[in-house]
Amino acid sequence: xxxxxxxxxxxxxxxxxxxxxVNLDIELKVFAEAEGASAKLATTVVGxxxxxxxxxxxxxxxxxxxxxxxxxxxxxxxxxVEAGVAVRPGPQAxxxxxxxxxxxxxxxxLGLGQPEWTRATTADEVQAFVDLHGGRAIVKTPRGGYxxxxxxxxxxxxxxxxxxxxxxxxxxxxxxxxxxxxxxxxELSQQVARxxxxxxxxxxLAASEQVGGVCAEVIAPAPDTTDDVAEQARHIATTIAxxxxxxGALAVExxxxxxxxxxxxxxxxxxxxxxxxxxxxAVTGQFEQHLRAVLDLPLGDPEARQPVTxxxxxxxxxxxxEHEQALVRALAExxxxxxxxxxxSYRPGRKMGHVNVTxxxxxxTRDAARDAARALGSExxxxxxx
Amino acid sequence: xxxxxxxxxxxxxxxxxxxxxVNLDIELKVFAEAEGASAKLATTVVGxxxxxxxxxxxxxxxxxxxxxxxxxxxxxxxxxVEAGVAVRPGPQAxxxxxxxxxxxxxxxxLGLGQPEWTRATTADEVQAFVDLHGGRAIVKTPRGGYxxxxxxxxxxxxxxxxxxxxxxxxxxxxxxxxxxxxxxxxELSQQVARxxxxxxxxxxLAASEQVGGVCAEVIAPAPDTTDDVAEQARHIATTIAxxxxxxGALAVExxxxxxxxxxxxxxxxxxxxxxxxxxxxAVTGQFEQHLRAVLDLPLGDPEARQPVTxxxxxxxxxxxxEHEQALVRALAExxxxxxxxxxxSYRPGRKMGHVNVTxxxxxxTRDAARDAARALGSExxxxxxx
Numbered sequence: 001x002x003x004x005x006x007x008x009x010x011x012x013x014x015x016x017x018x019x020x021x022v023n024l025d026i027e028l029k030v031f032a033e034a035e036g037a038s039a040k041l042a043t044t045v046v047g048x049x050x051x052x053x054x055x056x057x058x059x060x061x062x063x064x065x066x067x068x069x070x071x072x073x074x075x076x077x078x079x080x081v082e083a084g085v086a087v088r089p090g091p092q093a094x095x096x097x098x099x100x101x102x103x104x105x106x107x108x109x110l111g112l113g114q115p116e117w118t119r120a121t122t123a124d125e126v127q128a129f130v131d132l133h134g135g136r137a138i139v140k141t142p143r144g145g146y147x148x149x150x151x152x153x154x155x156x157x158x159x160x161x162x163x164x165x166x167x168x169x170x171x172x173x174x175x176x177x178x179x180x181x182x183x184x185x186x187e188l189s190q191q192v193a194r195x196x197x198x199x200x201x202x203x204x205l206a207a208s209e210q211v212g213g214v215c216a217e218v219i220a221p222a223p224d225t226t227d228d229v230a231e232q233a234r235h236i237a238t239t240i241a242x243x244x245x246x247x248g249a250l251a252v253e254x255x256x257x258x259x260x261x262x263x264x265x266x267x268x269x270x271x272x273x274x275x276x277x278x279x280x281x282a283v284t285g286q287f288e289q290h291l292r293a294v295l296d297l298p299l300g301d302p303e304a305r306q307p308v309t310x311x312x313x314x315x316x317x318x319x320x321x322e323h324e325q326a327l328v329r330a331l332a333e334x335x336x337x338x339x340x341x342x343x344x345s346y347r348p349g350r351k352m353g354h355v356n357v358t359x360x361x362x363x364x365t366r367d368a369a370r371d372a373a374r375a376l377g378s379e380x381x382x383x384x385x386x
Numbered sequence: 387x388x389x390x391x392x393x394x395x396x397x398x399x400x401x402x403x404x405x406x407x408v409n410l411d412i413e414l415k416v417f418a419e420a421e422g423a424s425a426k427l428a429t430t431v432v433g434x435x436x437x438x439x440x441x442x443x444x445x446x447x448x449x450x451x452x453x454x455x456x457x458x459x460x461x462x463x464x465x466x467v468e469a470g471v472a473v474r475p476g477p478q479a480x481x482x483x484x485x486x487x488x489x490x491x492x493x494x495x496l497g498l499g500q501p502e503w504t505r506a507t508t509a510d511e512v513q514a515f516v517d518l519h520g521g522r523a524i525v526k527t528p529r530g531g532y533x534x535x536x537x538x539x540x541x542x543x544x545x546x547x548x549x550x551x552x553x554x555x556x557x558x559x560x561x562x563x564x565x566x567x568x569x570x571x572x573e574l575s576q577q578v579a580r581x582x583x584x585x586x587x588x589x590x591l592a593a594s595e596q597v598g599g600v601c602a603e604v605i606a607p608a609p610d611t612t613d614d615v616a617e618q619a620r621h622i623a624t625t626i627a628x629x630x631x632x633x634g635a636l637a638v639e640x641x642x643x644x645x646x647x648x649x650x651x652x653x654x655x656x657x658x659x660x661x662x663x664x665x666x667x668a669v670t671g672q673f674e675q676h677l678r679a680v681l682d683l684p685l686g687d688p689e690a691r692q693p694v695t696x697x698x699x700x701x702x703x704x705x706x707x708e709h710e711q712a713l714v715r716a717l718a719e720x721x722x723x724x725x726x727x728x729x730x731s732y733r734p735g736r737k738m739g740h741v742n743v744t745x746x747x748x749x750x751t752r753d754a755a756r757d758a759a760r761a762l763g764s765e766x767x768x769x770x771x772x
Contacts, residue, residue: 002729003710015408016408018404018405018408018427019404019405019406019408019409020405022401022402022404022405022427023405023724023725023726023727024713024725024727025727025728025729025739041404041408041427283722283724283744284721284722292717297713297714297717298714298717298718298721299717299721300717300721300722300723301721301722303722305691305692305744306691324389327410327683328683328684331678331683331684331685331686332684335670335684335685335686335687336669336670336686336687336689337686338409338669339409339410340409341409341410341411342411343388343411353411358669358691
């Protein structure tokens with residue numbers, strides 16, 4: 001008998017579960033939206049994840065259902081649970097990754113640090129918050145956003161008039177989330193994994209840099225981190241994981257303020273871009289740990305293998321023969337680079353793959369990872385801070 | 387366009403190419419002897435590798451042909467080359483991994499250290515060699531042996547009478563290889579990878595221990611190794627790789643004698659059990675490097691990630707539910723263990739999987755790897771030396 005894991009969604013996150021599934025002899029099945037998805041190497045069923053009957057049929061062939069994305073509607077999740085399917089993370093946890101207003105309410109209830117926020121259904125309400133917070137605010141659609149989609153920095157309520165139209169508002173959760181534009185020193189990410197029996201393991205705190213709202217570079221462990229900041233980050237992630245009984249990987253994206261406070265930005269309950277470094281930089285990477293956690297297997301050691309790991313996303317790049325030439329350049333220039341390529345067709349700025357480099361010296365390691373990503377055609381490397 | 391690699395054979399070596407093929411977005415196809423092989427996750431064609439037409443048909447769908455084993459007959463290999471197929475390693479190299487007498491002749495010609503040896507077709511010839519070498523000798527069938535099969539320690543020519551029967555002799559290469567039973571300090575393995583353009587990279591020298599003729603444990607780098615021994619090993623492997631123009635991974639199994647000489651024992655021209663440590667212990671593991679080499683891509687950094695890596699084979703073990711229970715024990719007891727499971731059905735002593743542990747302290751690391759292999763049901767861990 002082999003463990004069988006079903007993954008809803010077949011993007012690069014599902015794809016990156018396949019190597020560790022091979023190592024541990026776990027059978028992986030993916031429920032894809034279309035043929036030819038990034039995770040096409042796993043056994044693939046094509047279907048509609050908003051259709052409970054189709055998902056239920058898929059679930060019958062596996063021991064546990066987990067996710068490549070957080071878009072499966074609550075009624076579908078509930079239906080699976082009622083049918084006795086092991087859904088990990090479960091709907092009671094996933095709702096806080098699916099709806100940013102519910103997340104803000106839960107974080108408040110848990111007494112954890114976060115930006116000031118409110119919910120708004122009119123431009124006047126947005127404007128009132130803007131006026132109270134230095135003339136600007138971040139407005140987010142609570143549901144359905146990702147990678148900077150559904151997020152705007154505004155200085156007036158009228159800038160989100162389109163989202164306030166009744167038919168749009170209804171789709172994104174019934175109200176907009178309005179947040180204080182935090183003046184942060186940097187963005188951090190604390191990842192933990194938790195299994196149903198309660199065991200939890202935390203990876204090193206990572207520092208991430210976004211370009212155009214999209215994760216571009218991650219350094220782990222986060223350099224120049226005080227014990228107090230590390231402790232706050234760890235406390236926030238473990239508190240949330242326990243409170244909502246997350247199973248699998250949880251990434252808490254955080255702001256570190258200039259005065260040393262740590263505030264919750266977003267939650268993701270699945271392997272996350274800010275944890276790709278651990279594939280090569282930790283004894284147990286996030287994809288292996290996620291599979292172990294959702295199968296309720298003992299968790300692995302998340303310890304870093306080397307003093308520093310830098311992950312650089314390849315955003316944009318090339319297709320076809322040009323990609324092959326770029327790959328040759330990257331491998332030749334940076335022999336220590338671990339290249340992870342997602343097998344997706346090119347679009348400007350699209351996440352085509354990422355590069356990990358581990359080492360001893362932060363600057364050398366970071367430059368090597370950036371060189372490899374640049375050789376692979378990443379369009380944003382030169383926008384990263386020095 | 388994606389690189390496409392065809393692998394003849396679908397055992398665990400082909401299987402372990404799949405994770406790195408996913409990472410680099412290389413399409414892997416395997417040519418299996420039967421359905422349900424260890425590498426079943428790759429695209430699989432079932433056929434007979436001794437049938438040139440079938441292999442040629444398989445080769446038409448890929449950019450390069452490589453191997454999970456060394457049993458493809460020379461006429462089939464030649465036929466592929468004549469048809470313009472990229473065969474890596476090529477027949478001119480593979481013959482020295484396929485026929486141990488040809489290998490001995492080549493090693494002699496290259497002036498590299500090896501045990502004394504002769505070829506024999508009669509019991510009297512074996513006996514004469516035994517008499518001259520302290521009353522014992524190792525007799526090997528030059529072709530078709532593996533993992534201790536086709537190897538006997540004898541003290542009389544009559545002990546290989548069955549192999550000297552004309553119909554057997556004909557199958558194993560026309561003569562037996564008779565070797566001095568070397569009084570060695572330990573067994574070593576030097577692995578290198580070479581690409582068609584000539585670039586070559588060497589991994590750390592590894593020390594291996596066999597139980598019952600089967601590799602049971604590998605430590606890398608080999609502890610307590612003099613610079614001179616390391617230099618001899620490196621010289622032997624690179625000399626052979628260049629002389630016969632190996633492409634892909636080459637493992638040279640070696641004896642280190644008590645007086646510090648390094649002698650060639652066997653050659654393998656593919657990923658090899660003595661190199662499994664590098665999957666987790668080196669920046670570039672042997673499976674990734676083999677794919678890069680046969681595709682003539684720039685080779686990766688083979689540097690060790692940590693001071694010591696220990697690989698312990700799981701020989702024997704369990705099936706089904708008992709395997710699941712054993713896996714839970716192994717993961718719980720050794721959270722830093724990297725378990726590689728081959729998905730094969732149980733037979734006593736069969737290579738079911740292996741465990742890698744990397745660390746700083748040799749004894750701790752070795753004990754952890756052994757504990758995990760023992761928990762997984764390996765039947766030989768307690769036979770290893772202390």
